[in-house]
Amino acid sequence: MRVLYFGVLKETLGRESEMVDLAEGACVADVLARFGNEEQMRSIAVAVNHEYARREDVLRDGDEVALLPPVSGGVR
Amino acid sequence: MRIEIVDAPIVADEIVAAMKAGSDGAVCVFDGIVRDNTRGRKTLHLDYEAYREMALAQMNALAVEAVERFGVRDVALVHRLGRLLVGETSVLIVVASAHRGAAFDACRWLIDTLKKTVPIWKKEQFVDGAVWADGEPFPEEIAPGGRV
Numbered sequence: 144m145r146v147l148y149f150g151v152l153k154e155t156l157g158r159e160s161e162m163v164d165l166a167e168g169a170c171v172a173d174v175l176a177r178f179g180n181e182e183q184m185r186s187i188a189v190a191v192n193h194e195y196a197r198r199e200d201v202l203r204d205g206d207e208v209a210l211l212p213p214v215s216g217g218v219r
Numbered sequence: 220m221r222i223e224i225v226d227a228p229i230v231a232d233e234i235v236a237a238m239k240a241g242s243d244g245a246v247c248v249f250d251g252i253v254r255d256n257t258r259g260r261k262t263l264h265l266d267y268e269a270y271r272e273m274a275l276a277q278m279n280a281l282a283v284e285a286v287e288r289f290g291v292r293d294v295a296l297v298h299r300l301g302r303l304l305v306g307e308t309s310v311l312i313v314v315a316s317a318h319r320g321a322a323f324d325a326c327r328w329l330i331d332t333l334k335k336t337v338p339i340w341k342k343e344q345f346v347d348g349a350v351w352a353d354g355e356p357f358p359e360e361i362a363p364g365g366r367v
Contacts, residue, residue, distance in 0.1 A: 149270055150340035151351040188362040190338070193273040195361050209270055213354030213362075214334065215341040 147209040172198040174208055186213055220282045221295040224275055229299050229308040238295055243315045247322035249330050251310040253303045263344045267300045270338040277337045281329060289325035291316040
């Protein structure tokens with residue numbers, strides 16, 4: 144499946160997307176686990192095919208997965 | 220509803236004028252503009268980027284929800300991407316409604332929710348360096364560590 148990176152993630156990883164092979168039945172949490180940085184990953188939202196996904200959601204071949212850092216807030 | 224992500228300057232006056240209809244008693248406008256500093260650090264410009272397809276879908280969903288939740292007549296949500304200079308509009312929200320209370324409430328809810336859930340990021344270029352803006356944490360239902 145294709146994994147997209149945005150914002151500060153794109154910059155620190157040095158790429159905006161890549162193809163990732165995951166085992167059958169892999170879920171969103173498995174994609175995040177590849178990065179090791181658990182603390183940072185807790186603040187990351189994941190979208191699958193343009194919709195926010197939960198950690199336990201199972202991925203399918205051909206899904207577009209996006210890792211989204213907190214969006215630009217601005218002080219109220 | 221007018222929901223757009225644009226690369227060119229946002230002409231707020233035209234969008235606001237086009238939103239008015241005979242049954243409206245109020246039009247509430249939020250014009251989000253680039254400030255010249257963040258916590259006292261002088262800003263040169265901001266670079267906005269988005270997960271474009273998803274951001275547009277999220278903005279559409281927010282507009283629909285605002286109409287349902289607050290009973291306003293119509294909503295315009297326009298966000299600009301790319302490099303923006305101090306004083307330029309990055310996001311424009313226009314809410315048209317029969318009564319002002321609903322228009323104010325919907326407008327406030329729209330900007331607060333947009334800034335937490337619509338996938339748009341900004342990099343702040345200062346005189347002495349650049350950083351990606353911290354952003355607000357995602358709501359708990361979107362990221363488990365959202366409120367950490």
